[in-house]
Structure formats: structure tokens, C-alpha cells
Amino acid sequence: MTRHVDAIIVGGGIHGCSTALHLCLAGMKPVLIEKDYAGRHASGVNAGGVRQLARLIPEIPLSIRSMGIWERINELLDDDCSFESHGQVLVAENDVELEACRARVAELNALGFTHEELIDAAELRRLVPAVADTCPGGVVSRRDGAANPAQATTAFRRKAAALGATVCEGVPATNIRQRDGLWQVDVGADSYAAPVLVNAAGAWAGRIAADLGEPVPVETVAPMLMITSRVPHFIDPVVILRGRKLSFKQFANGTVLIGGGYPATPDQDRNETVLDWRSLAISARTVFELFPVMRGATIVRAWAGIEAKMRDDLPVLGPSARHKGLYHQFGFSLHGFQLGPGAGAVMAELIVNGGTQTRIGDLGIERFHPSISQS
């Protein structure tokens, strides 16, 4: 049986769920199709960083838009998503790195962005007392913070469903096709048809784009994370390093999340990753050097979520360059979680209004296909 809906969203990560919710808020009835369950992959198992800090310039307006939504997330979702705002701090470990921080903040200021602030050694010590004494300063983004990623993703799904979205979990979307101006997708024995199709399939989105004639330079990656046993409270903000791959966050219950982007080997057809312990050992060494308080902690668990990384590390967000009614929302390249609320809002505006006030012009898929015009 074919069911007619207003939009079909493929992918139940935070992006697909956020777009589903925002379409519902705009009065549409979308269907969300997720082959596993909402938040099964990167959206549910990432570090939960809600970060404007250290972003590539073309995505900063989207990040700022998203931050505004995060700060009122409870009003939107009736769920606080465990969002906490204690700032995020980028640590410079030497003077060369501090100079690079200074140049970066100056560049942002010249563009009119003020969320990143250069800090000296004294302010760094005030924000992160446990950091090694040799660090000369860094950058802070004070409104940043962190949330519980699986809780947030499922909260978007739940609210979207409450407002009328149909959520199909556990069955993949197959046989995606356009017929008589309608997008049609099979979900098990059912089919859905809609004038709008949103490709928010994360690590699986590149295949969908390629099948629809818009191949993009994307790879499947699986950044690793590990979490420790509880240690006494010693740090509030999320900390990232300027020069080495490390991000670091302590939760209210005392456990510490250590990330930084060393990759596991993904096997997306098996929904599996194989961890690279020798790389995790490098992260452990960095923490060992920088935070002596952590040396006795135990590593309880390590994992990696599967996601898509673009060659230029920028997401693909916006209408298709080839097909009417097709929209892409993928390739968030290890930093998509914070963008989820804003990207869903922007996507709903693109679909419903045909445009958005948020500057996303550099994120379109046409950057990879300069010669193709919409059919």
C-alpha cells in the first residue's frame, strides 16, 4: 500500500529527527524512516559536545542558529537533553599555538563573529584549574556546553511523533525513486510517496546521493571515544587541544569522556567498528601528561559511531542540484551533533518557504557539481 505524506525523511539521526520535528511545527506530516533505531549510530554515541568553538567559517552561522535552539531545548522538546552550558575551552600548549589562537579570534572578529574569546594563562587556569601549568592560554566559547546525545536524538524523535510525524524504525528505506513529481520509497511491504525527500542518512547518505546522480567526495569514518570510571569533580568546561587530537569532558556523575577523533575501522554493512587501541593509547598518554589527576582512573568502555566525512569537512545542506523536491542534510564530518537542531529548522524553512535567513550558501551540494543545473 502506498501512503501519501508531505515529506519523506531518510535517516533517524539527530538531523533527520530535527527536520521531522520542524516540519511538523510548520504544519506538515512527514514520515521518518530509520533502518535501525533513532540515534543508533553517530547521533546517539558521539561525545555530545554542543560547540560553536573552533568551527569552520562557512558553518558558523548555522552553528550560532543552532545554539539559540539548544539554549531553549526544554521548551522545544519537553526534555532537557541533559544540556549543560559550562563553556568549551581550546587549550594552547605553547606560544606558537597561542599565536594561532590570536589570529583565529581576530579573523572571526573581522567577520563579525564574537563567540570565540582569546584567554590568557590566568583565565585558562581559572576555567580549567587542572590543566598543566605550562599552557599559556587559549580560546573560550562561553555559551558552549554538552548534552546527552542519545537522549537528545530520541527526544527529537519523540516530539516529532507526538506532533504527527510517522516514525518507521528497524526497516530500511529502499527503491528510492521519483515518479510523476512524487518521491516514492519502499519500507518493507509499505511504500510512501511525497513531494519532498530529505536525505539525512548519515554514513549511508552518500550512497543515496550517488544513486540519485549526485555523487560527492565522502568517506565513512568512526571516531573513537572512551569513558573512565568516576573521579572526583575537577573540571567544568569541555576542553579541546589546539595542537593534538584530544577532547575531554567530565560529567556530573564524575565519569570522564575522552575523545579527539582517532578513527576506528568502520564496517557499515555490519553496523560494526573495530577499535584501534594503539591510537587510543596515544589519547591516554595525552591525558596522562595534561591532567595528572586522571592517572589512576580506569577506562571502562571505548566505542566509535559510524558517520560521514566530506573531503572539505563541511556538511552538505540544502536542495539537490539535480532534482526538484530532493534535499540533502548529511556529511557533518565529526561535528554535526550541535548543528542538528539548527539544521532541522533551516531545512524546514527551505522546504516550506523556499529559503532561509541563515547563511548556508557554502554548504550546498552544487559545490561538488558546478556544471549541473536543476532538472
Place this chain on the structure above:
Amino acid sequence: MSAAPKRDSYDVVVIGAGPAGLAAAANAAEAGLSTLLLDENAGPGGQVWRAIASTPVRERDHLGADYWAGADLVDAVHASGAEIIQRATVWSLDRHLDIGISVGGASAFVKARRVILATGALERPFPIPGWTLPGVMTAGAAQTMLKSSALVPDGRTVIAGQGPLLWLLAAQILRLGGRVDRILDTTERRNYLAALPHAFAFLTSPFFAKGLALMREVRAKVPVVSGLSELAAAGDGQLASVSYVAGGRRETILSDLLLLHQGVVPNVNLAMAAGIEHRWDDRQLCWSPVLDQNGNSSVEGIAIAGDGAGIGGAAAAVLRGRIAARAAADALAPAAAARFAPMSTIRASLAQAERGRAFLDTLFRPAPQFRIPSGDTIVCRCEEVTSQDILDAVAIGATGPNQLKAYRRAGMGPCQGRLCGLTVTELMGQARGKSPQEIGYYRIRAPVKPITLAELASIPKTEADIKAVVRG
């Protein structure tokens, strides 16, 4: 025996030195394969033959003939040339057969051409009200103390539950002069009827005579109450009393120690972390790995033997260990393998050893009220998550154990679900009207046993690491 591995790769790495692991390691090494046997205890033997080489219990009758049978197999491993490392914790195993091992506070990696997992069994969770109070322990923990240190309870002791180990432990405690005040048997009466079709195989199995003798020995000395329908432990910060309902009558007895046991289930954490496929076993009410007749799992190169492959007891474990070793030898050293007993002979012996198992499984199938708790009974003790907490999470959309992690942190403590996983699966299944297979299990992540950050930080750098930093 607690040094780091001598080599960085082996033909066969056997994990666990219980009956299955000892047999597998001895046979693999005898076939000329370079063999490493890793075990996390101080000495070989696993749980059933715990402390076989060092127990202070000298009177052989106290532990029984089945216990001492392990000594021969330990001698065989020592003679075989297998490298044995005790106090070695395997904390990671992946589908490339890379094995992360912690020995003496330092970690190393070894590679294997074949891995034989012999990680044995765990006691099934017994989540009754008050089961987390000090003074409540598992029967297995009590047996560990008994075998390793000849320690037996001397306070007011109640043993509650069911299954062969329960009676064996009671007998061992009594023989060593310990105290058992009462046995509370939770076996459901209807199970006797359900098990009847399997009774012939059981009556002609070695389990029968042994079990009957044990029960007779214990009943002569300890009052036994049967047909429990409710059981709870109570006390203010320490066990003070045990209350139960049997035959419609509620009774409360003062107690200093409550030993709980309702059977054992495969210890699947390492196998699951390696990505091996498991299925829900409806008869044994647990997850069991999907294996072929040689014990090979869904991950190429990893076989599973012993109770980790499905509960079968020590005699079956030895034979499954032999089968897995024989299969490894067939693949890696076929000429040497031809000298051993043919596979068909070992399989016939295994079928014999497994006789009576269906009867035991059916008779000692734990009752639902002792597997699936309600209200404010704790389910996940690491994170103190109650049954009601889990039902609340289901109500807001948690569909399986992995979403429950995000909502309630259940299963995210150091035990990674070993003490709550089965309860969570069955509880969520009941709440959602789904089978345990549909609900699924926690995704288990390495390190399967925690290691310190300092230990991970000191893993030697390799050429590849240095390149990774430069690429940064």
C-alpha cells in the same frame, strides 16, 4: 607464570583455563601448534576446579571426586608445552584476532591465527528485594572462598534458589564444618511435570546418581523448604532477615548470610565484544553464541568451547575443548591432527556427556518472579537502576537495552551488564510484549574488564602510531 607473553603471535590462543580451556590448550600444543593459554585467576581450574593446584582443603572427600579430576588435565597442559599465563586479563578481542591482555599492571597485544574462547559461565542474576545488601552473596562467591581459602560460613546461613550447584555447595559447606540453617528451594512445582519427558535420559545419566546422593546428604542435616513463590532479603544496611512465602504461608527468619543461586549462564561479554552473533536460548533463558558443530563462531577464526558455548557442565566442556582444538589442528597442522582421536569419537562422547541436560534445564528453569523483578527492586547495581526506572524509560520510548543506557545509565558501570543484562532484556521484553531475541542485549564494548588510564598510556608506541601523530 605471570610474565608477559613471550611472543607477539601464536597459532592458537586459548582464553580461560577451566575444563574447556585446559583441554583445548593441551590438545592444541600436543598437535605442535604454538599455544598460549590465558587465565585471569591465580591458578588454573576455572570455577569448577578452582584452586586445584593450591587449595588448602586436604580431605579429598570434602570437595568430591569430580573436583580432583581436574588435576590430571592441569598436568597434561603443563606437559604439553603450551605457554600458560595466570592473572592475565583479556580486555579486548576483535575480529582481526588482536587480543589485548593485561598482566601485572602492564598491557600488551598478541595476535592469533585461531582463538578458542573458554570463558565459562556466570551465575544468573537473582534480583529479589534486598539482593544488594551486604550479607547477601551468590553461592558461587561462597564456593570460591571455600575452595581457595577453606572459608565456610559460621553465622546464621540461609541458602536459597535451585540447581545442582546449590546442593553441591550446601554439601561442601557442611563437610567442612560450616553452618547452613535452612535451604529455600525455589524450583517451581510445575517444572517437575514439564521435565518428565526428559526424565529417561536423565535417569541414565551420571548427573542422576550424583544429584540424588547430594540432596540426600544435605537433607539429612538441614531443613529444606520447597515451593517458594516469594523471596526477599531485608535489613538496615546489612542483611538481618529473609522472608518468603511457601505453600501460601509467609515466614521470616533472622539471618546473617543469604546465599543465592538459580543456575549459571554463558559468560558472553568477550565474545559479544568481538562481534560474535548470539541468539536467545529459550530453554536455558540466556544468550548463547551461534556455533557450528566444531564450535566455530560467526567471526572467522574464533571458536567457543565450554559453558560459554551454552551450559553443559564440566565433562561436556572438556570434550568441547578437545573438539575446538582438534578443529584448529585440522586447519593449521593437518598431519599432526591425524594422530588424534577422530572427531566422530569425541562427538559421540560429547553426546553422552550431555545426556540429562534437557531434564536439568527444564526442571531448574527459574520462575519468572525470580528473574523479572518489579517496583523498586534494584536491577542494575552499578548504577542503582530499579525495575520501575526501566519501565519508566520504556514508557518514554526506550525500545531496548542500548537506549536504556542513554536514559538511565543501566549497564554502563564497570560490570557492563554482567549482573543485570539478562534481567533487563527479559523485563523490557515483558513490558513491550516482545521476545528477548527482538529486544536484544547491551552492545558490549572493550575494555571488557576495566584497565587503568596509566596502563593504556604505557602501551608501547609502534611505527604506525608515530606516523599517525605526524599526520595528525
